[in-house]
Amino acid sequence: QQQVKQSPQSLIVQKGGISIINCAYENTAFDYFPWYQQFPGKGPALLIAIRPDVSEKKEGRFTISFNKSAKQFSLHIMDSQPGDSATYFCAASMGGAQKLVFGQGTRLTINP
Amino acid sequence: NAGVTQTPKFRVLKTGQSMTLLCAQDMNHEYMYWYRQDPGMGLRLIHYSVGEGTTAKGEVPDGYNVSRLKKQNFLLGLESAAPSQTSVYFCASSTPKGGWAGEQFFGPGTRLTVL
Numbered sequence: 708q709q710q711v712k713q714s715p716q717s718l719i720v721q722k723g724g725i726s727i728i729n730c731a732y733e734n735t736a737f738d739y740f741p742w743y744q745q746f747p748g749k750g751p752a753l754l755i756a757i758r759p760d761v762s763e764k765k766e767g768r769f770t771i772s773f774n775k776s777a778k779q780f781s782l783h784i785m786d787s788q789p790g791d792s793a794t795y796f797c798a799a800s801m802g803g804a805q806k807l808v809f810g811q812g813t814r815l816t817i818n819p
Numbered sequence: 820n821a822g823v824t825q826t827p828k829f830r831v832l833k834t835g836q837s838m839t840l841l842c843a844q845d846m847n848h849e850y851m852y853w854y855r856q857d858p859g860m861g862l863r864l865i866h867y868s869v870g871e872g873t874t875a876k877g878e879v880p881d882g883y884n885v886s887r888l889k890k891q892n893f894l895l896g897l898e899s900a901a902p903s904q905t906s907v908y909f910c911a912s913s914t915p916k917g918g919w920a921g922e923q924f925f926g927p928g929t930r931l932t933v934l
Binding site: 711713716741743748749750751752753756796798803804805806807808809810811812 | 854860862875877909911913915921922923924925
């Protein structure tokens with residue numbers, strides 16, 4: 708059972724455009740929603756994260772939008788750059804051990 | 820400061836063979852995790868540990884065992900490898916901050932193929 712569903716599977720955006728990746732979750736007990744960025748041959752690295760008590764968090768060109776009532780959250784990458792080309796994973800967790808449940812991943816390609 | 824390291828980077832096993840994957844972290848983190856990554860499925864938690872000498876099952880624990888004898892090391896064992904265990908394995912670690920487990924730092928991964 709996939710508790711976090713991510714879309715799209717792949718995304719191609721022109722340089723300077725906005726990249727948007729969406730995730731939906733089922734378990735209302737989740738209390739932490741991170742996004743991870745993974746380059747080929749590397750481990751995932753935390754990009755940005757949000758708690759459900761806020762609706763938006765922005766760090767540089769990266770923004771998380773969070774809709775608690777719809778059980779959805781999304782990643783927006785403004786002014787997308789070729790260096791942003793990577794696979795992005797949303798995740799959710801709850802509880803003390805913060806066991807992460809990941810979405811399926813989105814392969815993002817930014818065309819120059 | 821090497822962060823999270825994993826040994827080996829690549830391995831090919833035959834069905835039925837056993838092996839141990841080693842994860843080491845030098846950040847004095849309390850929590851450690853093992854995930855597997857398969858195409859189209861994201862990462863799935865196999866086992867985790869919230870401290871030296873403790874382990875617990877994650878989402879997909881069958882066929883794997885773990886041990887945390889030292890705080891800095893987390894071992895993942897496959898007693899009798901099966902082709903379904905062909906995957907990329909990632910170790911991660913974190914330390915509690917303000918009542919939650921903190922950011923998870925991932926290692927570079929081990930690519931395992933079981934023939």
